Amino acid sequence: MSESPVPHEPPIYRRIADGLRARILAGELRDGDRLPGENALMAEYAIARATARQALAVLINEGLAVPRRGSGVYVRLFKPIRRHGARRLSREQWGQGRAIWDADTHGRPFTVDHLEVARERASEHVAGILDSAEVWARRRRYSVDARPVQLAASYFPAHLVQDSAITLTDTGPGGVYARLGDLGAAPAHFTEEVRARMPQPRESALLDLPGGTPVIAITRTAYTSGGLPVEVNEMVLDSAAYVLQYDFDA
Amino acid sequence: MSESPVPHEPPIYRRIADGLRARILAGELRDGDRLPGENALMAEYAIARATARQALAVLINEGLAVPRRGSGVYVRLFKPIRRHGARRLSREQWGQGRAIWDADTHGRPFTVDHLEVARERASEHVAGILDSAEVWARRRRYSVDARPVQLAASYFPAHLVQDSAITLTDTGPGGVYARLGDLGAAPAHFTEEVRARMPQPRESALLDLPGGTPVIAITRTAYTSGGLPVEVNEMVLDSAAYVLQYDFDA
Incomplete structure (x- = not known):
């Protein structure tokens, strides 16, 4: 030593x-x-x-x-978004019909300025997690204070969500988690995998990143209380716009 | 839209x-x-x-x-270290005298190849969190499979840990958390703040990072059950070597 x-x-x-x-x-x-x-x-x-x-x-x-x-x-002042891993996904949040994003931004205006909803073949990675070859995909871009900050693509097993509001542009109060609840598949546990890397050119363009800014890549899987995976959400965050906070007990 | x-x-x-x-x-x-x-x-x-x-x-x-x-x-194959936010810091882990790092590496050999322990003036940021102008600092570098993967600097209020094994190179079984327990200040709650950014030149050199590799910066604060902050740990991780995992309930 x-x-x-x-x-x-x-x-x-x-x-x-x-x-x-x-x-x-x-x-x-x-x-x-x-x-x-x-x-x-x-x-x-x-x-x-x-x-x-x-x-x-x-x-x-x-x-x-x-x-x-x-x-x-x-x-360029931009107060970082404090993204609170657990609190933002509590059942109180979406169970009351509130948007998960309200918990992040504390009332700062955010917009979804791109949204695409489609039924498609799952990537091998997503198919493996969800045990489903066909998925409904919801891809969107989020902006805060008119600055794009996050790309997200959520995938749901097609057989589970077909004909539900999860396949629509407007998913209604409480969003996709409330709708999963309506289907008897409310998320009870979440796992987030967090990585950092340089952006792909497409990500740089969509997030308007200055050169040399890395992204935070989060893959979150939502499970029912019975352990059934019901959503995979692949997020890409502008690292200069975010602080992730996780709280836990010893 | x-x-x-x-x-x-x-x-x-x-x-x-x-x-x-x-x-x-x-x-x-x-x-x-x-x-x-x-x-x-x-x-x-x-x-x-x-x-x-x-x-x-x-x-x-x-x-x-x-x-x-x-x-x-x-x-250059290197199986990413899966760093499990909560499990690794459970009381079972350090309460049994096990090193926290064993939980991360699942038996892969890791080494602390630099270690410096010193009493010093706290930075403004650390002093503000710990409410203490003087701290004991423990700075180290961790390597896994002979590859440097993490720099960490832990700070403890000097008045709390003075004369304890936390001021020594070898802190004994269970490490600093077990010793905080001996002092009646066992960590009960943790908060981790996670950011990604490009490395400073010093960090690039110490972690032997190829150009264009970002780092993950984690600031963890440990609190006693009474809410007293007893440690701030500032970590810098090679982003190519790590996946952070956080699990939580809805």
Whole structure:
């Protein structure tokens, strides 16, 4: 076991980023303001262009700033969505006819700006989980504060949900989970698998991601109290827009 | 609400990546094997170099392959660690003197190859959570199958753990949570905040990350049954090495 190689003094680009971040968070630099450019940072700190670029990249990757081609880097404030793993899926939430998204956004306006509902052959992965070759798929994109933040594709066994409102654009109060309840297949247990990776080009385009922003990929499976899997939901989240919170007991 | 723009036919680079992935997972291409190079892919599929590079980048970012400078891209098989949010922190685990890591790796060998224990001033963030300006910090790096996979820094209120084994390199059976129990401050509740972002250069170096690999950053706070925060653990995970799993009820 060797001594830790962890340095305690952060590198210069990070100290510059820390300073800019503090000014943003203190409200001194505001939404839409232009950040000091590479040339200004080079002159002020006597650093190379690559170092100045690195400092700005930190804020871009954190989702606090956004580059505009040929124009500079601008403050883009976006309060991260705190996505609470368990509370948002409690039966109280959808059992009362409330949308699960209300629990995430705490009243911030969100929109579903793309929605596609189709019966189709399941991918091998989804077919394996649901034990069903045919599924109803619900694909949508969610935006918050007019910013796209999440793509989601939910799959349901076709034989279970055929002729239910789950196959319609408007699923009614409480959404798909309330409708699964109507079918005697209310979700009782959830498993979420969380991964992080770089986006596919299609995902970058649909989420309007600046370069170098990873996504969080969540695969959630919903099970009835009897252990029957009734939904697989594959979600792709803009990592700069989200904090996932999970609470549990020892 | 417009029609979904989601295309159903994946782009060519992704189909190439899918094919190579299938060959890796089927065992036809094995750990350490060289993947077809850019020139070979260009000739075989009549594609541009950028497209061939994109196909290989998919496998690199998924952690299935690793580039070696000037030599090509090689299969690097590494079974992802399934990190189970709740089960691994159950009292049964550390109460029996078992290491929390055993729950993650299911017997795969893991090592702590850097460890630093120090009393220090807390960062503003940590001081705010623990309500303590002075902390004991435990910083370590974990490796599995000789590959570094996680950096972790745990902080404890100095007044609480001073003179306990938590300030020593070897914390004894059951580790820090068992020792907190000895102090009458056993963790009863945990909150994990999960984010994804690009690594800092220091993190890239310590985790030996190929370019373009994001990290998962987890901040976990441990609370006693009385609601007292007794530990903040800031973890940075190689995203290609991990799947996080969280289970909960409706």
